[in-house]
Structure formats: C-alpha cells, structure tokens
Amino acid sequence: MEFHNKKPKAILFFFPFFGYSGSEIMLFEFLKGLDRSKFVPYLYLFEKGSLIQELPSDITYFLPYKKTNTIKDWVIRKSIRKKNENHLIHQLKSIQKKIGPCLWYLNTIAINPKVYEIANYLNVKIVTHVHELPYAYTWFPKQYLKNILTYSNHCVVCSKAVQNSFGDIGFSNTSVVHNFIDTDKIKNSLKDQPISREGLGIQRDEFIWLISGHTNYWKGIQYLPEILKQIGTEKMRIIWVGRELDNAFCYYIKLLLDEKYPGKVIFAGSQTDNYYKYFAISDGFLILSLQESFSLVALEATYFNLPIVSFEYGAAQEILANTSAQIIDSFDINCFIQAMKKIMQIQKIGAKKELNQNISSYKSKQIARFNQVIEELVG
Structure with missing residues (x-):
C-alpha cells in the first residue's frame, strides 16, 4: 500500500484505565512505535491513569466529560441531560466528526461494551487488541466478550494461544503480534x-x-x-x-x-x-x-x-x-x-x-x- 504524499490517517485508540497493567503498557509501547508518517494516534481514556505522565505531548487524548472538570464540558453534560441523551454516545459521535479516525482500536476485553455498539452505529471499523485467555473472562459479564465477537472487524492477539482460543469458537479474523520487553x-x-x-x-x-x-x-x-x-x-x-x-x-x-x-x-x-x-x-x-x-x-x-x-x-x-x-x-x-x-x-x-x-x-x-x-x- 502506497502512502506517499498522503495525509496521515487518524486512529482512535481506547484504553480502559491507562495504568501500569501489562496489557496497557504493551499497547502504549506499540503506540510510541507507530509510523507517524502514515498514522496519527488519538486516545480515548476512560480513566486518567498513571501512564498519562509518560504520554508524548504531541498525542491528543480525550477523557469522558465527567472526568475533565472543565466548565465547557460541564455545560455540555448539562445540555445532554436536558435532552435525555447518553454522554458517551454524544461524545464519541463528536470526536468521530472532529478528527475522522479511519478505525477505532479497542484495548483489552475491559473496554465498555457500549463502545462497540456506538462504533457499529457510526459505521466505523473496529479492531480489538485481545490479551486474554478464557480464564480472564470470568471477571466480566458476557456482553463484554459478545460485543467483541459481534462487532470487531478484526482482532490483534498477543499469541497463537489467544488466536486458537478465538478460532475454537469460530472467530478467525485475527493477527498475532507478540509482546516484547524494552x-x-x-x-x-x-x-x-x-x-x-x-x-x-x-x-x-x-x-x-x-x-x-x-x-x-x-x-x-x-x-x-x-x-x-x-x-x-x-x-x-x-x-x-x-x-x-x-x-x-x-x-x-x-x-x-x-x-x-x-x-x-x-x-x-x-x-x-x-x-x-x-x-x-x-x-x-x-x-x-x-x-x-x-x-x-x-x-x-x-x-x-x-x-x-x-x-x-x-x-x-x-x-x-x-x-x-x-x-x-x-x-x-x-x-x-x-x-x-x-x-x-x-x-x-x-x-x-x-x-x-x-x-x-x-x-x-x-x-x-x-x-x-x-x-x-x-x-
């Protein structure tokens, strides 16, 4: 695929906590190695975790309205409540319109399953990075896994073991990218x-x-x-x-x-x-x-x-x-x-x-x- 003389494409990455867990550190390391001549990363962080102190200044991130503590977002929240709308739906629709990412990249099974439904409604390509084997599913309601399987166009997995676990239940659109150490x-x-x-x-x-x-x-x-x-x-x-x-x-x-x-x-x-x-x-x-x-x-x-x-x-x-x-x-x-x-x-x-x-x-x-x-x- 040729990218010469083309504007870098925006990708919106979702992190559930943005803290020092293995899965979040790992995607963060991959992000830092992303070819910036071809892609521009944006982050949506459900929590402003401790990794924020290491975030490069040229990467824009978004927080849920209620996490920002700004007057502007307080006004937006109040307006959304009056209209009886959902905060997350309103915000993600606004972000999609503003930066136009070509895909949403969701990290781990811990992402709010509602995000998948919103992306599907907006007709946005969804990629999920899966770091878990089945034992980890015991910590989440079934909707978390169900939405990954239903709405993900593709899953990036950290090992063939994870790839096989998905293949066993009929999901084959996967690519293996191994973790690494620095x-x-x-x-x-x-x-x-x-x-x-x-x-x-x-x-x-x-x-x-x-x-x-x-x-x-x-x-x-x-x-x-x-x-x-x-x-x-x-x-x-x-x-x-x-x-x-x-x-x-x-x-x-x-x-x-x-x-x-x-x-x-x-x-x-x-x-x-x-x-x-x-x-x-x-x-x-x-x-x-x-x-x-x-x-x-x-x-x-x-x-x-x-x-x-x-x-x-x-x-x-x-x-x-x-x-x-x-x-x-x-x-x-x-x-x-x-x-x-x-x-x-x-x-x-x-x-x-x-x-x-x-x-x-x-x-x-x-x-x-x-x-x-x-x-x-x-x-």
Missing part, C-alpha cells in the same frame, strides 16, 4: 546500586529461584508448600516479586510457609526501580502459572539467561521456543520439582550471566509487525 530500559535500571544476596540474608551457596507476578492462585502460589516439602532441605531460597494480594487464601499460604519453612520464601512485594536487580542475582526462574496469554516474565528471564522451569500455561511452547526452558506439559508438581532438582545440580550458583542479545532485537521486529498489521487493516 531491553534498553532494563540495562539502564541495572546501572544503579545492585541488590546483594547478603543484603537479603541469603548465603553465597544458596540457589535462588525467582518468581514474578501477583501472589494469587492463578500464578501458582499454592504450589510453594509442596516444592519446599520435597526440596526445602536443599540450600535454596525462593524470591517472589510482585504485588501481594490481601486475601485469606494468600494469608493462609504465607502462614503455612512461615510455620513449616521459615525464611525459605522471600516475598519482595511490588518493585519498580529494583525489579530487574532481582533477576540479576537469581540462579533460576519458575513459572507456576495455570494460564497466561503470553508471559512477559518468560522473556525477561530469557533475556537474563536464567534456567527456566515452567508449566505449559497456554503459550509456553510458543514463547519459550528455542530456549533451554524445561516445560512441564501436565500440571504435575512432582515433575516440576524434578526439573528444578536437575537444574540445581548443574547450574553454577551466583554465576555472572551474559544478557541474551537475541531478545534485544525482538522489540523492533514486533513494532514493525504492528505497523504492518495496522497498514493492512486501514486498507
């Missing part, structure tokens, strides 16, 4: 003061297994007691980096670990500046997840050349292809532990690891792929 940011974050084993109370001869993610059932926290029951006497520690959920289930698991295996698991909590420093001091990486649509942490661990033991969480064979990762096809924790033992026998503790440069080129390849898909969809 290795330049990782290298910059490692320049500051490093984390030491000693500072964490870990001996030099103890093997460190790292886990990253929220401390919940889907991430596999329930497997920790059995792992420690079988190999807890080994010179080994587990560090879990990620938000600690304040629920009774996680509280129970932590009480159990403290009672039977005190000090064996370090819950480091959410990390920002120090996040990748935990990768730098670790000897191996565990993915205990029951289901993941992609798993950025798999790429992160691969970048640090950490030996990986992972359940087949849905996309493991796809994302960890061409690595030495030990992938357990069943959710047999005994097989998982045996794979851990084998790695602990051969992996040198505290060995300096060279960063995997193959992962460094992954970002540019996926951004190029994203632009290719957008060009094809614009037509």
Whole structure:
C-alpha cells in the first residue's frame, strides 16, 4: 500500500484505565512505535491513569466529560441531560466528526461494551487488541466478550494461544503480534546500586529461584508448600516479586510457609526501580502459572539467561521456543520439582550471566509487525 504524499490517517485508540497493567503498557509501547508518517494516534481514556505522565505531548487524548472538570464540558453534560441523551454516545459521535479516525482500536476485553455498539452505529471499523485467555473472562459479564465477537472487524492477539482460543469458537479474523520487553530500559535500571544476596540474608551457596507476578492462585502460589516439602532441605531460597494480594487464601499460604519453612520464601512485594536487580542475582526462574496469554516474565528471564522451569500455561511452547526452558506439559508438581532438582545440580550458583542479545532485537521486529498489521487493516 502506497502512502506517499498522503495525509496521515487518524486512529482512535481506547484504553480502559491507562495504568501500569501489562496489557496497557504493551499497547502504549506499540503506540510510541507507530509510523507517524502514515498514522496519527488519538486516545480515548476512560480513566486518567498513571501512564498519562509518560504520554508524548504531541498525542491528543480525550477523557469522558465527567472526568475533565472543565466548565465547557460541564455545560455540555448539562445540555445532554436536558435532552435525555447518553454522554458517551454524544461524545464519541463528536470526536468521530472532529478528527475522522479511519478505525477505532479497542484495548483489552475491559473496554465498555457500549463502545462497540456506538462504533457499529457510526459505521466505523473496529479492531480489538485481545490479551486474554478464557480464564480472564470470568471477571466480566458476557456482553463484554459478545460485543467483541459481534462487532470487531478484526482482532490483534498477543499469541497463537489467544488466536486458537478465538478460532475454537469460530472467530478467525485475527493477527498475532507478540509482546516484547524494552531491553534498553532494563540495562539502564541495572546501572544503579545492585541488590546483594547478603543484603537479603541469603548465603553465597544458596540457589535462588525467582518468581514474578501477583501472589494469587492463578500464578501458582499454592504450589510453594509442596516444592519446599520435597526440596526445602536443599540450600535454596525462593524470591517472589510482585504485588501481594490481601486475601485469606494468600494469608493462609504465607502462614503455612512461615510455620513449616521459615525464611525459605522471600516475598519482595511490588518493585519498580529494583525489579530487574532481582533477576540479576537469581540462579533460576519458575513459572507456576495455570494460564497466561503470553508471559512477559518468560522473556525477561530469557533475556537474563536464567534456567527456566515452567508449566505449559497456554503459550509456553510458543514463547519459550528455542530456549533451554524445561516445560512441564501436565500440571504435575512432582515433575516440576524434578526439573528444578536437575537444574540445581548443574547450574553454577551466583554465576555472572551474559544478557541474551537475541531478545534485544525482538522489540523492533514486533513494532514493525504492528505497523504492518495496522497498514493492512486501514486498507
């Protein structure tokens, strides 16, 4: 498709929260790599989330009328109420008329399903970026998924696993664009003061297994007691980096670990500046997840050349292809532990690891792929 001497085409991207969740950060990174000679991105944000502080000044965004706190929008809202009209319909019709986007690009299943009906009414092409596998659908009313399937002209998906899940229910208009990690940011974050084993109370001869993610059932926290029951006497520690959920289930698991295996698991909590420093001091990486649509942490661990033991969480064979990762096809924790033992026998503790440069080129390849898909969809 030739774009020479043509005015860049507007695209309206929808974000449900615009916060630091994996799916929103990922589309934001793709947006920053959008070919601006061909496309002009506009954003509709249902919430003015924390990502707003990183938004380039040349990208225009819209907020719902009630979120702007401007006199002009207050007057508009009052006028809409008098006419007994819907605020969202009125605003999106106004935006469509003002900037004339050639398509609406909706990010994640969390987008208000009403948007699909409005786009259909306005005869606007709809593209949905799907980051979820079926387990995530349990958090949403059926209309969220139903409108994606009914009104989307196309879906961009983060893995073949997601593509297959849609194909299984008869939706085939999909394109796979893999997620990526920003290795330049990782290298910059490692320049500051490093984390030491000693500072964490870990001996030099103890093997460190790292886990990253929220401390919940889907991430596999329930497997920790059995792992420690079988190999807890080994010179080994587990560090879990990620938000600690304040629920009774996680509280129970932590009480159990403290009672039977005190000090064996370090819950480091959410990390920002120090996040990748935990990768730098670790000897191996565990993915205990029951289901993941992609798993950025798999790429992160691969970048640090950490030996990986992972359940087949849905996309493991796809994302960890061409690595030495030990992938357990069943959710047999005994097989998982045996794979851990084998790695602990051969992996040198505290060995300096060279960063995997193959992962460094992954970002540019996926951004190029994203632009290719957008060009094809614009037509």
